[in-house]
Amino acid sequence: MSEERGDVDNQRKASPGLDPSGAVPYETTYHKGPVILRGDMIPDESTSEHLLRPDDSPDWLHTDPWRVLRIQAEFVDxxxxxxxxxxxxxxxxxxxxxxxxxxxxxxxxxxxxxxxxxxxxxxxxxxxxxxxxxxxxxxxxxxxxxxxxxxxxxxxxxxxxxxxxxxxxxxxxxxxxxxxxxxxxxxxxxxxxxxxxxxxxxxxxxxxxxxxxxxxxxxxxxxxxxxxxxxxxxxxxxxxxxxxxxxxxxxxxxxxxxxxxxxxxx
CATH class of the missing domain: 3.40.50.450 (Rossmann fold)
Structure with a gap:
């Protein structure tokens, strides 16, 4: 298991989430670049795993992060x-x-x-x-x-x-x-x-x-x-x-x- 993969699993297991009354705060923070994620928002796979996972669908070309690169390219051009x-x-x-x-x-x-x-x-x-x-x-x-x-x-x-x-x-x-x-x-x-x-x-x-x-x-x-x-x-x-x-x-x-x-x- 990769170190990054282990960090994801361990942080997910360690996060208690919120009880129904909302009295228990999130104890674990997962850092995904500049973004912080807690509780159920912690991903099942790391950024590296997501990048390297085979994907036959071109839908990623239409996501907002990819649009940012297109915008950047337009500025450069x-x-x-x-x-x-x-x-x-x-x-x-x-x-x-x-x-x-x-x-x-x-x-x-x-x-x-x-x-x-x-x-x-x-x-x-x-x-x-x-x-x-x-x-x-x-x-x-x-x-x-x-x-x-x-x-x-x-x-x-x-x-x-x-x-x-x-x-x-x-x-x-x-x-x-x-x-x-x-x-x-x-x-x-x-x-x-x-x-x-x-x-x-x-x-x-x-x-x-x-x-x-x-x-x-x-x-x-x-x-x-x-x-x-x-x-x-x-x-x-x-x-x-x-x-x-x-x-x-x-x-x-x-x-x-x-x-x-x-x-x-x-």
């Missing part, structure tokens, strides 16, 4: 790919925007201006606004990055991306946006766009991320949202008045690029 990217601006917006839409044209123009200013463009890699910003950047000879996400009904990385990564997990993808962007331009979009934009603003507001300029493009589209934020949200004390200054709203593409790259402050 993302950091490795983007570490040498240089200055970049994230461009968010709807995947549903058509190529004839004014917002598509604006995002394409912004992508080109960012590339000419020496900035990479980072998008979610999909169609619509994301394609437009990637397209403008690629056409200007810039670094056009797409951080895709595995979704059942979405297209893959658009063809204007010259560096693309597809993630399984939204939160890993968000870390990449935040870590490698020095500014953001938010074009008209829906829930996904709002999620990404307010994630960025929340991290800046709470000083969990470096301060960076965030631009919302399209005053008619975003005006109602920021009227609400400046009105009820501020008057009820849900944010502080200075928080409103974290955002610039504009209809001028060149201004959006100047602000997002920090040129407006220089």
């Amino acid at each position: 993302g950091f490795s790919a983007l570490a040498g990217l240089g200055p970049a601006v994230a461009c968010f917006g709807s995947a549903r925007t058509g190529r004839e839409d004014a917002a598509y044209v604006a995002a394409r123009t912004a992508g080109g201006l960012l590339a000419k200013a020496g900035y990479a463009v980072i998008t979610g890699g999909g169609p619509g606004i994301m394609e437009a910003a990637n397209r403008g950047c690629a056409e200007a000879g810039g670094k056009s990055v797409g951080l895709g996400i595995e979704l059942p009904h979405e297209e893959g990385i658009n063809r204007w991306v010259n560096m693309g990564i597809t993630f399984r997990y939204f939160f890993v993808r968000k870390v990449m946006f935040m870590k490698y962007s020095s500014g953001g331009i938010v074009f008209p979009g829906g829930f996904g766009t709002l999620d990404e934009a307010f994630e960025m603003l929340t991290l800046i507001q709470t000083h969990k991320a470096k301060s960076m300029p965030v631009v919302f493009f399209g005053s008619e589209y975003w005006g109602g949202l920021f009227d609400w934020i400046s009105g009820p949200v501020t008057s009820h004390g849900m944010i502080s008045a200075p928080d409103r200054t974290l955002v610039t709203i504009t209809d001028d593409v060149e201004e959006a690029v100047r602000v997002a790259t920090g040129a407006a402050a220089r």
Whole structure:
């Protein structure tokens, strides 16, 4: 019998558990890495035995501990790919925007201006606004990055991306946006766009991320949202008045690029 196997058996035998009244505490602790187990939670087999036991079922591939390794691998892949990217601006917006839409044209123009200013463009890699910003950047000879996400009904990385990564997990993808962007331009979009934009603003507001300029493009589209934020949200004390200054709203593409790259402050 292995020493580890003997420890499991001895600790299980020594543990009295709880009597029906709950008056007897657990006397034996089994250490399984950083986890402590007592009473009936002490396993029948050691970690080594579990690892070496033949198992024809692939179900272990879908367990939470294995997912942690996949998450770790996604972080490693993302950091490795983007570490040498240089200055970049994230461009968010709807995947549903058509190529004839004014917002598509604006995002394409912004992508080109960012590339000419020496900035990479980072998008979610999909169609619509994301394609437009990637397209403008690629056409200007810039670094056009797409951080895709595995979704059942979405297209893959658009063809204007010259560096693309597809993630399984939204939160890993968000870390990449935040870590490698020095500014953001938010074009008209829906829930996904709002999620990404307010994630960025929340991290800046709470000083969990470096301060960076965030631009919302399209005053008619975003005006109602920021009227609400400046009105009820501020008057009820849900944010502080200075928080409103974290955002610039504009209809001028060149201004959006100047602000997002920090040129407006220089």
